Amino acid sequence: MYPINLILDNKPCVVLGGGHVALRKVKGLLDAKAKVTVISPEIVAELAKLVEEKRIIWQKKCYEQGDLDDFTLAICAIGNEKINAEVQREAKQKKVILNVVDRLEFCDFALPAKIRRGDLLVTFSTNGKSPALAKYLRCKMEREFDETYAKWLDRLVQLRKEAIKTLPTSDDREIFWRSALSDDVMELVKNKKYDEAEASIRDAISSFRA
Template sequence: MRLFPLFADLKGRRVLVVGGGPVAERKVKSLLASGALVTVGAPETTEALKQLQAQDRIEWLCNNFQPDWLADVWLVVAATDDRELNRQIAALANERRLFINVVDDPELSSFQVPSIVDRSPLTIAISSAGSAPVLARRVRERIETLFDHTLGSLATLAAKYRSAIRQARPELRPRREFYDWLLDGPVAAALRGQQPEQAQQLLEEALQQPQATVTGKVLLVGAGPGDPGLLTLKALRALNEADVILYDRLVDEPILELARRDAEQISVGKAPGEDHNATQARIHALMLERAQQGQLVVRLKGGDAFVFGRGGEELEFLRQHQVPYEVVPGITAALACAAYSGIPLTHRDHAQSVRLVTAHCRQDTMLEDWPALAQPRQTLAFYMGVSQLDWLAGQLILHGRSGQTPFAIVENGTRSSQRVLQGTLENMARLALQHNIKAPSLLLIGEVTALAPKLEWFGASIRTDKTD
């Protein structure tokens, strides 16, 4: 079950809590902190709840549950120790289209109360959809250590000056840069030193300084082979600073979900059969147009932009048009797919070198390379070679590589759907067809691939023998 994250404004709104024990007491205190008007319904309550009722902070309905208690409330919490009663309350609440939380019973609940990290007005909520509250608590404990308690004061200060900041920095990018300075600079340091007046003075002085001229820029970012965990910290920072993201076909949705929510995302992927030169010209035009508008452009490529990614061509274009740029390297497919398959690209007993080769080129352009590619004691990593396996194997065998040389094809490398097909060079094309291997896949050829069955640790393997 996937829950929609939601922060509810309950100030001045009536909430019903059914139950009067310690659990209900904890829920009531949280609700009161949010400004809710709380009604507690139960024959008996804890002493703390009675004190809240005596202070007129809650209303107490001293009785067994009555269906008419659900009238005129916005939210319901069932905190009794009677599951059948909780089930009845949940059914009645659902009939009235009221959100209900049945404590410790996600099956009956239409909303969950998350674990929170409170840096008011900044609140971080963690939910396991009710399935693993201990895990949510552990995550909260870790997050608590990451964020200073003065973040709340900083957020309050930023809210106080929000209109002034917008007026002084009307354009989005300079305003975002100002907020970054606010979070990372002397204002935050002053608050950590318990000097709120100095923090406010520093903020006001910064707003009086003239706004710098906005210049566009392109960040050429390698997104890695697919697993979002393989993004570099610089790549993640770029995704969170971008105004617009131009992404390739092989960049997965989980990676794009890490970007700023308001960043514009434009697919510029090259599909099979397209005129790639025309597509590349469109990419160049988009980069130039958006950078000239003063935007921060992230050109997001699968793997690494400088390994068969046309990154050099794009930088040449940007340099020609005097557009500032930076390069954020990514983990290329050969390194990642080999690592996720338990295949060392070099090994002192089997391979002293590794060659990265693109099979996506005219076949006659590789004629002079075949004798060198067919040499033993090296690892070959072929990119974009799935459609040409028969030709690749034939050329290597023709130029001296043994047909018994082991290979591995890594399909969807580093993704949850990764598969590794292993066999020998002479049977490679047939085995790939038999097991329906599709792109994106990386082909590794060499003695090191025979180590995969012993060293593998991720995904599924398709093992074959020489007679398969």
């Protein structure tokens, strides 16, 4: 597998199925700012609430050929082998990237377990071999990745802009950040001493300029 993060802002995505598994997939797509449609004859209460809030579109029907038209990405959470195969055929024809829950052989991509803190996204993948292990590792690490690093990331946005003005090439910038984000700086971040950490990065930028 080749790991990527898809940019789904305002992209039309569809989830087939209306149960609790489908709900989890819908929430993940909404977190990614996708435009989400659910196709299912019935949906759980939390999905109905999202429909009521106009956060998703619900097509109250069973899946049929042609339903993937105009979608960028599809997730099938129906749990029926015949439908899985039908959805896969249509997805290939329409060049829609597809994930079928718990059936890697039907998938174009696997969904990792994830920790999201603002714009910070940490993922755990087992190449689809054991989603349970990926979820276990995520739970173990959730305490480590609290809001501390997300707040630091917000500050790094401006620091990165300043560094780009000073460091002329991508190679220069890669070398700089490897050194600048040192254990000492990250220890300051861990202790929420953001101003001190930011000052250290700015000093490093100024030293490069000199």
